[in-house]
Amino acid sequence: MQSNLVSFIQVLRTHDVRVSPAETLDAMTVATTLGYANRNMLRDGLAMTLAKTPEEEAIFLSCFDRYFYQRLSDFSDTESTLTDMPEESATHEEAADGTGDQISESPELSPLDAAAREDAGIQALMDSALMQSLVNNDRNELTMAIGRAAEQAGLRQIQMFTQKGQFTRKILDAMGEEQLRSAVIELERQQSPALLDLQRYRDILREQVRDFVEREYLLHAEGKTRQFMDDLLTKTRLNNIEHMYLHKVHELIRKMARKLASRHSHKRRQLKRGQLNMAKTMRKGIPNDGLMFNTYWRKTRKEKPQILAVCDVSGSVAAYAKFLLLFLYSLQDVLPKVRSFAFSSHLGEVSSYFDDYPVEKAIELVNWKYGGATDYGSSLQDFAKLALDDINSNTTVIILGDARNNNGNPQLEIMQSIYQRARQVIWLNPESRRVWGSGDSEMLRYLSACHFSAECNNLKQLERIVDQLLKSTK
Amino acid sequence: MQLEDFPQLSSVELIEQGFESFGYICSPKIATAVFLAFQLRKPILVEGPPGVGKTELAKTTAQLLDLPLIRLQCYEGLDEAKALYEWKYGKQLLYTQVLKEKLGDLLKGAKGLAESVERLHQFGDIFYSEDFLEPRPLLKAMQQERGAILLIDEIDKSDYEFESLLLEILSDYQISIPEIGTIKARTSPMVFLTSNNTRDISDALKRRCLHLYIPFPTVELEERIVRSRVPDVDSQLRHQLVEFVHSLRQLDLKKSPAISETIDWARSLLLLHADQLDEELVRASLNVLLKFEDDIEAADAELRALLQTSHKP
Numbered sequence: 208m209q210s211n212l213v214s215f216i217q218v219l220r221t222h223d224v225r226v227s228p229a230e231t232l233d234a235m236t237v238a239t240t241l242g243y244a245n246r247n248m249l250r251d252g253l254a255m256t257l258a259k260t261p262e263e264e265a266i267f268l269s270c271f272d273r274y275f276y277q278r279l280s281d282f283s284d285t286e287s288t289l290t291d292m293p294e295e296s297a298t299h300e301e302a303a304d305g306t307g308d309q310i311s312e313s314p315e316l317s318p319l320d321a322a323a324r325e326d327a328g329i330q331a332l333m334d335s336a337l338m339q340s341l342v343n344n345d346r347n348e349l350t351m352a353i354g355r356a357a358e359q360a361g362l363r364q365i366q367m368f369t370q371k372g373q374f375t376r377k378i379l380d381a382m383g384e385e386q387l388r389s390a391v392i393e394l395e396r397q398q399s400p401a402l403l404d405l406q407r408y409r410d411i412l413r414e415q416v417r418d419f420v421e422r423e424y425l426l427h428a429e430g431k432t433r434q435f436m437d438d439l440l441t442k443t444r445l446n447n448i449e450h451m452y453l454h455k456v457h458e459l460i461r462k463m464a465r466k467l468a469s470r471h472s473h474k475r476r477q478l479k480r481g482q483l484n485m486a487k488t489m490r491k492g493i494p495n496d497g498l499m500f501n502t503y504w505r506k507t508r509k510e511k512p513q514i515l516a517v518c519d520v521s522g523s524v525a526a527y528a529k530f531l532l533l534f535l536y537s538l539q540d541v542l543p544k545v546r547s548f549a550f551s552s553h554l555g556e557v558s559s560y561f562d563d564y565p566v567e568k569a570i571e572l573v574n575w576k577y578g579g580a581t582d583y584g585s586s587l588q589d590f591a592k593l594a595l596d597d598i599n600s601n602t603t604v605i606i607l608g609d610a611r612n613n614n615g616n617p618q619l620e621i622m623q624s625i626y627q628r629a630r631q632v633i634w635l636n637p638e639s640r641r642v643w644g645s646g647d648s649e650m651l652r653y654l655s656a657c658h659f660s661a662e663c664n665n666l667k668q669l670e671r672i673v674d675q676l677l678k679s680t681k
Numbered sequence: 682m683q684l685e686d687f688p689q690l691s692s693v694e695l696i697e698q699g700f701e702s703f704g705y706i707c708s709p710k711i712a713t714a715v716f717l718a719f720q721l722r723k724p725i726l727v728e729g730p731p732g733v734g735k736t737e738l739a740k741t742t743a744q745l746l747d748l749p750l751i752r753l754q755c756y757e758g759l760d761e762a763k764a765l766y767e768w769k770y771g772k773q774l775l776y777t778q779v780l781k782e783k784l785g786d787l788l789k790g791a792k793g794l795a796e797s798v799e800r801l802h803q804f805g806d807i808f809y810s811e812d813f814l815e816p817r818p819l820l821k822a823m824q825q826e827r828g829a830i831l832l833i834d835e836i837d838k839s840d841y842e843f844e845s846l847l848l849e850i851l852s853d854y855q856i857s858i859p860e861i862g863t864i865k866a867r868t869s870p871m872v873f874l875t876s877n878n879t880r881d882i883s884d885a886l887k888r889r890c891l892h893l894y895i896p897f898p899t900v901e902l903e904e905r906i907v908r909s910r911v912p913d914v915d916s917q918l919r920h921q922l923v924e925f926v927h928s929l930r931q932l933d934l935k936k937s938p939a940i941s942e943t944i945d946w947a948r949s950l951l952l953l954h955a956d957q958l959d960e961e962l963v964r965a966s967l968n969v970l971l972k973f974e975d976d977i978e979a980a981d982a983e984l985r986a987l988l989q990t991s992h993k994p
Contacts, residue, residue: 225884227888229888233721233723236721237721240717240721241713241717247709248693248709248713251709251710251713251714252713252717254892255713255714255717255725255891255892255893256717256891256892258892259888260892261728261894264892264894495774496778500774
């Protein structure tokens with residue numbers, strides 16, 4: 208049972224329930240304290256130690272039902288075995304009905320037995336344990352045999368849905384289905400009346416195994432496949448992500464933003480106090496016979512960080528800008544003062560769009576209003592007019608763009624004045640570092656007016672940079 | 682806490698019955714949680730909407746075991762001086778003055794600074810000792826001879842740092858005081874933490890606790906609760922009013938009526954000598970159930986439909 212519990216916890220982990228080793232130990236103690244007799248009590252008890260939020264509890268309950276549904280043979284509690292397996296027993300009843308009809312039609316011998324009399328090969332098949340359990344409708348024996356074969360085939364390692372067929376085959380082979388198959392072919396050649404019966408048994412067996420593999424896949428691999436997909440998406444260049452995955456990316460970005468938000472949103476105690484307020488300390492000490500028991504300090508003010516995000520939304524980088532805007536939008540919990548600007552030939556503030564519209568609509572509006580050919584020079588002039596006065600030592604400026612200026616005037620002086628005033632200027636360039644400065648790219652010149660620059664073209668990089676940003680704005 | 686001392690907790694069924702005798706009707710899940718908490722010596726983190734009986738659970742457990750209930754109400758800015766311990770500054774001050782007077786006797790005949798300091802060291806230092814310690818709820822719970830029920834209420838209202846302060850207490854039932862050392866609990870208390878989920882509790886804290894989520898009860902359970910709390914209400918009215926409250930919870934309200942409101946309402950209906958629900962009566966007493974003007978208006982509009990569903994037998 209212990210190993211069963213451990214593998215169940217493994218299953219929980221693939222379904223995004225975080226279970227620590229300590230909790231695993233707790234679960235063991237809970238199981239031994241409560242015993243295995245009362246299924247519901249055990250389920251409640253395990254839920255309390257393993258699931259820590261209502262959402263996790265829901266996941267836990269569905270996993271518990273799916274996992275211990277098929278492993279009930281491990282419990283000695285036969286009553287619940289019967290009540291909890293209506294589906295499976297139904298299919299078997301059908302099968303039993305089928306054989307029942309056959310038997311009543313020919314009271315002396317079923318066609319299969321008759322065929323077995325004539326052919327030694329089929330006789331041997333009929334005597335095998337597999338066939339016995341199929342004919343006698345012994346589903347416990349059958350389930351256990353499938354379980355053993357699955358163990359042999361290493362079904363728990365199943366990773367992707369494409370492996371389902373392969374594992375089904377492996378399990379069938381391990382159970383000796385080959386014999387059954389060749390018998391079917393043999394009977395087909397003979398055109399024996401027993402063919403139908405045998406085919407039915409074969410189909411029942413295959414169906415059972417397929418169901419079993421399907422259930423195991425859902426348990427062990429569904430989560431893994433999802434993780435794999437997520438992993439893949441975070442490493443893909445943003446402009447290569449297919450349109451059909453966009454909603455998944457939104458979800459991922461939201462998840463990332465939540466993670467970052469919770470990592471950085473904890474209030475921190477302010478360590479730096481102001482100077483000692485001597486006068487007040489002395490005055491408050493008078494009742495204590497002049498002993499200065501309590502100290503009083505002058506307060507220091509801490510300004511809230513401000514972030515200005517400037518996004519190039521011209522055709523070449525639109526795909527990236529969209530994601531950065533989405534990311535900043537999702538981060539508003541942690542960064543209360545984000546002002547967003549968008550530009551291609553001229554620049555304007557778009558913060559209000561994000562306040563007033565849902566994010567998809569807002570991004571669309573921004574693209575429609577500011578999309579076009581790039582002119583960094585005039586855009587920087589616009590930016591200076593709009594926001595330069597607001598930039599101070601608490602301001603972080605993030606610029607997203609490829610710095611391809613169509614050979615216009617780059618207006619480096621404006622960048623430099625921003626650089627001098629701001630606490631931090633960060634430039635994120637979707638192009639790879641090697642091509643910076645090639646052709647009409649002004650990146651290398653702008654670089655001199657940045658505190659930090661990075662190439663940023665997939666979600667992983669984006670997350671790392673924003674994480675860094677949050678750390679430094681605290 | 683030893684099992685022999687508390688036979689009331691020896692099985693899940695016994696706990697359920699024990700709670701019922703104190704008027705707390707609970708689902709088997711809640712009883713299982715209390716049973717496990719006692720067996721594994723682990724705190725329970727109770728979550729759920731306000732008014733489903735989270736605090737009541739701790740109070741009833743205290744009654745059942747006949748142990749003192751020590752309650753710590755959390756709020757923003759709660760710190761160790763208010764939760765754990767505080768030094769008795771006044772007495773410490775007096776002590777230093779007494780010491781000053783005695784200093785002459787103590788140092789009489791000492792030659793040189795080195796010898797004086799040596800003598801001072803020999804003199805027992807009780808400036809920081811348990812005598813000058815003012816216990817706050819958490820420390821008090823550790824000092825109880827027979828054990829105690831410690832209720833840390835609305836942990837989600839406290840600051841993030843406060844949670845880390847609790848970790849040592851919750852996992853090892855001990856408190857470290859830098860000036861003295863570690864104080865272990867005489868008998869480990871049973872700890873209930875409640876949370877209304879206004880913010881996420883840290884993983885470290887969650888890991889140390891059993892997690893119990895109490896949802897709104899089913900109709901049957903709530904009827905049993907009302908029966909035990911307000912026994913004079915007749916069964917038909919009880920069924921109607923519980924059904925009505927349940928249908929109210931289906932609406933999109935700012936604050937859904939909880940069990941405590943159902944009980945209050947049953948009491949007020951009793952005072953109004955009602956024997957069945959009618960529109961006028963409900964409209965007049967709706968303010969017992971709903972605490973926001975918007976909610977009352979929303980329910981008012983739906984009142985007839987709601988009453989129809991609750992009048993079904």
